[in-house]
Amino acid sequence: MPYTADMRRQPPSADELRGRIPGWGADLDPADRPSVPREKREPTGAHWDFPERQPENAPRERSLEHKFLTPAFGTTTPLHGASGAIRRFAYRRYSEGQTPHWLLLLAGDRVDAWESHLRSFATRHPDNPITESGILAEAGRRPLSSRLGRNRADLKHAWMDPIIVGGPWAAAVVVAWLGVRRLLKPSPTR
Known part of the structure; x- marks a missing residue:
């Protein structure tokens, strides 16, 4: 789950971690850290706690593990047709850690390729499978x-x-x- 400013579960304190993990926090004291002169403790200048969200004009696919989409996301290839339905189903139904999620995304890619081939027949320059x-x-x-x-891997x-x-x-x-x-x-x- 992504970090949000209103998270209910706070991370453990330094004293809790030091008591639980031997050696934790050995480099907390700046005098013990050799990289301290290189570290810059300047303010970032950000005027926000969480960046402005890009407007979501069309529904986007997102993993079940995530609470929301990232603040900025790409929309160069919006989902469409049967391949889009397959991909939406993969994101809606299965976690990214499950095999069916990825198999459905692969199937969606193959269906998208065939949709593209079929659409090309309606143009003046259809796909040429021999040369392409x-x-x-x-x-x-x-x-x-x-x-x-x-020793090529693709020989098999x-x-x-x-x-x-x-x-x-x-x-x-x-x-x-x-x-x-x-x-x-x-x-x-x-």
Whole structure:
């Protein structure tokens, strides 16, 4: 939980900590600290106890562990679509320390990628999976000599990368081809 000025539970006093933890506070006396000349005890000049809060124009995701959002937060990519619903659910339902939270965020990223691909088909420049995925670059830039004998961590899954990246696109092309073929196939007359 973040520190707020109205916290009910106060931290233990120096005497309590000294009695509980052997050696605690050994450097409290400035004469015992070698870094004292470098430390500057100047006032910060802050005119606030807690900074002004940035207005929250749209609901933002925040962890269950936190009482509120930080005073300033980014809004460059607001949540949208099915991926946004998945991410909101991850933040609303699971703590950041739980695996389902992160798995849902990963799923939200994958759904967002596919939403982006689908949106690109409605533009004049749709995604090109052959040139944008790097499949051609893998085959053309010394694929074996750049991987073998170099202790690369990605060597174990390198054979899967073209399948994972290109497989869904190939499947989409096959499904579209079968659909068009079915539509153009003359219906049998009886």
